[in-house]
Amino acid sequence: MNIFGNEIDRAELEKRTGDLSAVAGIRQVVLDNGVERGVRAIDLRTSAGLELEVLVDRAFDLGSARFRGAPLGWRSGNGFRHPGLHEHSDEGGLSWLRALDGLLVSGGLDHTLFGGEIDATRYAYPPKQSVTHGLHGRLTAIPARLLEAREVPGAHPDAAPVLRVVGEVVQATSFGEHLRLTRTIELDFDGREIRLHDVVDNLGFEPTPHMFLYHLNIGWPYIDEGTEFVAPIAKMLWASDSASQQGVSYRTLPEPQLGFVEQVYEHELVAGPDGRHRVALLAPDGSRGVEVTWKAEGMPHFFEWQNLRSGQYAVGLEPSTHHVAGDGAARDDGSMTFLEHGESREYSTTIRVLGGEEETSAARAAIRALHGQPD
Template identity: 55%
Template sequence: MRLHGQDVSAATLARKAGDLGAAGGVRSVVLADGAERGLRVLEFRTGSGLGFDVLVDRAMDIGPADYRGASFGWRSATGLRHPGLHENADEDGLGWLRSFSGLLVTGGLDHAFGAEELDASHFRYSRRATTKNGLHGRIANTPARLIGYGEDRVGDEVVLWAEGEVRQAAVFGEHLRLRRRIEADLGGTEIRLTDTVTNAGFDPTPHMYLYHINVGWPFLDEGARFEAPVVRTLWQSDSVAEQGFSHLVLPGPQPGFVEQVYEHELRPDADGRVKARLANDRLGVFFEVEYDSGEFPVFLQWMHLREGAYTIGLEPSTNHVGGARAAREDGTLTWLGPGESRGYHTTLRVGALAQPSA
């Protein structure tokens, strides 16, 4: 482990400090004020300058995150709102936007993208012919059952971890379960996500999945660069042509900015992995997402550069931006059979930009 400029083994660390907390670790807290009151949080600190909060009661998503004193997990005006305040059908399905904040907000498990009312005849219940789905589905506002968390010694290293299960279920409806494990190495600068979504019910059930990964100030700032192996841009919102802001070199906060959205085709490496990043030359840092292109065949870039809500989203997705109805019509929607699972293996990484050679 690299800690404070030294290579330190787990045994050496034990000699130097009677409590691992001197170097880093995972701490369980409960937030106690305002709209976040009662929210269970696991605070990860790796000792390398990377810190992040896992929101147990919000699907084990990741809220605030920082690196060497600089925040990169987006903090919106909603704050970390307790899921008990959420109403899925509120505001014609847009109530999700009243709790939209943090580095990682998960979309799914059966629906992602815009609010839609869709056929539910596959559940064979006459009183529920359709299902109303809010923006990006229900999972992000569902508490997890915490399976465990802690620090494991693996050889000369220490792995910080947390694991939980989130259940999305209804009588005469879906029964989907998300098993999420989050790991980070003591002395490391990456967050590893391992997600498994299982149809625990007995009816074929739609499955859509999206990571809304949101980077905020100061990692995002005027002059920050979006970098990815873009083969071509498959789609972009009308606001791109109307506003004309670059999606490669980003401006500072803009008054009245209308969100710009792109769907890019990205080129995977020989192992099928894809990397996309935001680089900030002024701070000399980057944030990067790495994912499996077979698990997430779609990548979206979301730009919301409005004053007071300044962020960029890097979004691996199972489906195209057209949403659930379009996926049903063109045959790209995933249907999980009884007992069937899908796995997702993703890494979020921060670090210092390489210095140009003299």
């Protein structure tokens, strides 16, 4: 392991401290003030300076994240609201926006994107002919059950130990969906990357729709004026009207804008030989960046969300199972995923913090080797 610039194995490290958590580790906490009161969380720290907060009671999503003290995950001002405060159907289905905060907010498990009324007759309950969905579904406000939080050995004897947390979230109703998300989050003891492995399976006995989306939110200083979005883009499939009206580039960010209207793009990405999609946000001087890779098979679609408004300054990187047109369109064109009883889908994603020009240049070169991108 590389610990504070020293190459050292575990045995030698143990001689130098009576508790490895002085260097890196896992701590379970309960938030206890304001809208966050009662929310269980897990803090993970690596010796490289990566700090991550896992929100057990908010669908095992990722809250605050920092690298060497600098915030990586975006903070919206909403706070990590207790799920009991969530209003799923308020504000025309847009109340999900009051829970939007932190590095990762997951959408699903049976619906993502904008809401609406969807046929529910497949569940054979006459009083329930349809179901109404809000923006990005119900997953965000469901507490998880913590299954594991511990340090485990690395992949081989000389590898660094791994900080691992596992949780499951069940989204269920009588006469409706019964889906389970099992999420594993891993950080190497001396690492700078976050590895997510998700499995969604159908515990019910009716074929059940499944949609899934990651809203990965990056904030200042990992985005700022001049930050470049780098991706292997075959074509731009869709852009919100605001993108043409405001004239703000999807590639290079401006400073925060007063009254900025969110811009959303759907990009068709080119996967690498390893079957993974790869995108990055890179500082103009190459001093820092963040790279996200994921298995293209599970989430073949990708959205870029620009929220460059003053006080809300963020970029969202959004791998998705479905196109931006959403639930109704997926049912109409036959692209909706239906899980049979016992059937599952797996998702694998890595978030890597880049430090210095050598690493940011290497990330850019790896992406450019896959494909260019439109101006």
